[in-house]
Amino acid sequence: MSFQHSHDAELPREEQDLVAAAAEFCRGAFSDHLLDTHNQGQPYDAAWIGKWAEAGFLGLQTPREFGGHGASFLCKIRVAQTMAEHGFAAAFAINNLQGSVTRVARAGTDVQREHLLQAMLRGDVLCAPAMSEPGGGSDLGALTTTARRVDGGWLVTGTKSWITNGQIVHCANVLARIGGDDGGDAGQLASFLIPLNDGDTFRREEIHMPGARSFRLSHLVFHDHFVPDWALFGDPGQALRTSMASVNAARVHVAAMCVASMRAALREAVDHAHHRHAFGKPLIGHQGMAWELAEVSLRLEAADALVWRAAQAVQADAPALTLAAQAKKFAVDVALWGIDQCLRAMGATGASAAHRLAMQSAETRLGAFGDGTSEMLLDRIGKQLHQEYGAAPPRPPIDRKDPA
Ligand SMILES: Cc1cc2nc3c(=O)[nH]c(=O)nc-3n(C[C@H](O)[C@H](O)[C@H](O)COP(=O)(O)OP(=O)(O)OC[C@H]3O[C@@H](n4cnc5c(N)ncnc54)[C@H](O)[C@@H]3O)c2cc1C
Known part of the structure; x- marks a missing residue:
């Protein structure tokens, strides 16, 4: 028995079954597809995300009361490992989507869960965390994206960079600094679950990464992009702490x-x-x-x-x-x-x-x-x-x- 399989023995029976099901999903056609598309300089077909969702894996850590598996962190990493053996970028990107589902399920408001959660579990709404910027990756305190309060919501302006799945996501969890003269919150960092409708106020700029197209990296560019009130994710001022937690x-x-x-x-x-x-x-x-x-x-x-x-x-x-x-x-x-x-x-x-x-x-x-x-x-x-x-x-x- 390899060390890796001895890790699985520490998981409860039903989590061992999840790891085994993930391994079964990844071997064969999916694995071949990852290598073929990589060799063609293309990302893997996003239809596989739907199949992964159908198999229940986007809800791996989503609590059971919301329709997920409520799996442990150890189970989550073993599932991610089974995919990473076949393709690191696909595993990174698909598990990134799963992480967003977990975040909304665990930390979202009732309205956010009602608007998004079931569609996210089905893979119909894909979401990405968006913190990095062209001028600040490691140094998040330097970020310049702003959210200015207006009637019924916020106007977001700024660019988020190196966003995994940025070319295909429908929604992004964007870290922004509250701008204008919004009372005591001005200057605080806040997080927003922003629906991404390409148009005059929002566009994507694909980042071409030779040899690693499956990350589907993109800049997300906002200019006075309207975000409804319900999109505020957590309390202003707590956003960085929550992300770092x-x-x-x-x-x-x-x-x-x-x-x-x-x-x-x-x-x-x-x-x-x-x-x-x-x-x-x-x-x-x-x-x-x-x-x-x-x-x-x-x-x-x-x-x-x-x-x-x-x-x-x-x-x-x-x-x-x-x-x-x-x-x-x-x-x-x-x-x-x-x-x-x-x-x-x-x-x-x-x-x-x-x-x-x-x-x-x-x-x-x-x-x-x-x-x-x-x-x-x-x-x-x-x-x-x-x-x-x-x-x-x-x-x-x-x-x-x-x-x-
Ligand atoms: C494949 C991929 C996926 C990503 N996905 C996402 C995503 O989904 N969402 C998101 O928000 N971001 C994402 N990122 C961005 C990632 O978080 C940043 O690349 C990372 O934070 C580093 O920032 P940077 O690239 O701007 O480099 P910088 O911060 O500019 O750093 C450049 C170099 O300087 C070094 N450096 C910086 N500060 C110091 C210091 N104080 N002392 C010594 N050395 C220092 C760094 O280690 C690095 O080597 C992704 C990046 C990649 C490559």
Whole structure:
């Protein structure tokens, strides 16, 4: 039994079934489609999102009373991993959609849930978080998009950048600064669930990312775009805090997908090294090659263990700021190095369209930017050094029970 499958054994039976169903969905036609479209320089067909929704996965973490599965965080990352083994960008993008459904279900107002939730669960309304801007990605405090109060709502002006699924979403959760002279709220950051009707006040500008079209990145450009009152998501002033509250989970989630992407690469490389002969024996029979892939395997399992430990902390609602940053930084570095090693170990074959390694390498590299770049993660870990490793009391043990 692989380490990964031993993780599944920690999940309740019905969550194990969800992971198995997701794995079944991803292998075969979907997996082939991801590779084919990548090789053609195209994003995967968005119709697959509808099929994923039909199978119930957009509601993976949506509470049961709203029609979802109410699954745990650990289940969510195992489901994301099953997809990331076949394509990192599709897994990142589709799980991003699922995250928006969860956010509306858990933190939306009654009106927002009534307007959007069932359509989101069906995949009829797709939504994206939109925080980054052309002038500020890591430094969110520098954002310049404004929301100015008018009769019955708000007028939003500004540009959101690098928005995953931005080319196809119907709605965006936009972080904006309250402008004008709106009493005590002026200058505060607020979040709005904005319906995206292309027209005079809103347009999309596709961002062409060679080798990673499945993220469907786009700028979202607003100019005096009217947003109804009901779209305000949470209290003004709390928006940044609310967004940052889920950042540990988001970091661990991306880290887990990096691990899965690397595991798939290692599997391909090991299979190849078994079947390809050189100098009278299988490649794997040469000590130099076996040791190279052994090194990949041990760093993979080290990353996997760290990510799973961080995931357990998030699941248990235990302090996870440092652990999540460490998990993402380490998993990203190890995955990019490891996929590259696997590609090299396969010779020219590894870089060909018949294999997934070039795709995994290009897509996983880009996934590393979201939810904290490596420098920002190191900065975060550095700021916590004294608390985590200095004279302060050690971090409490993780309660492994599912709080849900
Ligand atoms: C595939 C992909 C999907 C994305 N999806 C979304 C999305 O759905 N929604 C969304 O809002 N955003 C999204 N983003 C944007 C992402 O969050 C940003 O790219 C990220 O926050 C970094 O911002 P930036 O690219 O503007 O880089 P910058 O912030 O300009 O950073 C540039 C470089 O400077 C470094 N740097 C910055 N500050 C410091 C510092 N203080 N010390 C040392 N080094 C520093 C960074 O680490 C980086 O290497 C996505 C990006 C990608 C690539």
